[in-house]
Amino acid sequence: MRLPMFAALLALLLSACGASEDAPSPGRVENVWVRLPAVDGRPAAAYFEISGGESGEVLIAIDSSRVENIELHETIDEDGVMRMAPIMTVEVPPGETIAFEPGGRHAMLFGISAEITPGTPLPLDFRFENGRDTRIEAVTIGAGDEAPFEEEN
Ligand SMILES: [Cu+2]
Numbered sequence: 001m002r003l004p005m006f007a008a009l010l011a012l013l014l015s016a017c018g019a020s021e022d023a024p025s026p027g028r029v030e031n032v033w034v035r036l037p038a039v040d041g042r043p044a045a046a047y048f049e050i051s052g053g054e055s056g057e058v059l060i061a062i063d064s065s066r067v068e069n070i071e072l073h074e075t076i077d078e079d080g081v082m083r084m085a086p087i088m089t090v091e092v093p094p095g096e097t098i099a100f101e102p103g104g105r106h107a108m109l110f111g112i113s114a115e116i117t118p119g120t121p122l123p124l125d126f127r128f129e130n131g132r133d134t135r136i137e138a139v140t141i142g143a144g145d146e147a148p149f150e151e152e153n
Contacts (some may be wrong), residue, residue, distance in 0.1 A: 063124075
């Protein structure tokens with residue numbers, strides 16, 4: 001009678017171990033902030049950091065109920081002329097962090113709700129290729145305000 005019980009317990013323990021191996025810790029989105037436009041109707045820009053976790057992450061989109069359209073952009077230096085180009089996906093390798101920061105990659109927010117003023121949290125839904133969604137309340141600041149998070153590089 002005792003042996004089947006032991007076997008059942010062992011099976012339970014093994015399946016618990018298996019579960020943790022199948023689900024490596026996911027990446028994270030941190031330090032999310034939005035600089036609102038100086039003039040109403042202009043786009044805002046969002047900045048953040050994404051870590052890849054143990055398995056790596058692929059960011060495919062950002063949505064918000066308060067913004068009509070959000071695009072991912074990179075900044076390209078073409079013979080000293082800076083211009084923006086859309087990027088479709090952002091691949092974050094395991095253990096690495098990719099920063100979206102002023103002068104580099106950023107998310108462009110077109111048609112932002114007029115109710116969002118500096119200091120109003122703005123919900124952003126980060127969508128990943130593996131089907132995971134993460135909602136973050138971004139910190140919003142005015143056009144001339146200082147960035148709210150220290151840059152760590
Ligand atoms: Cu842009």
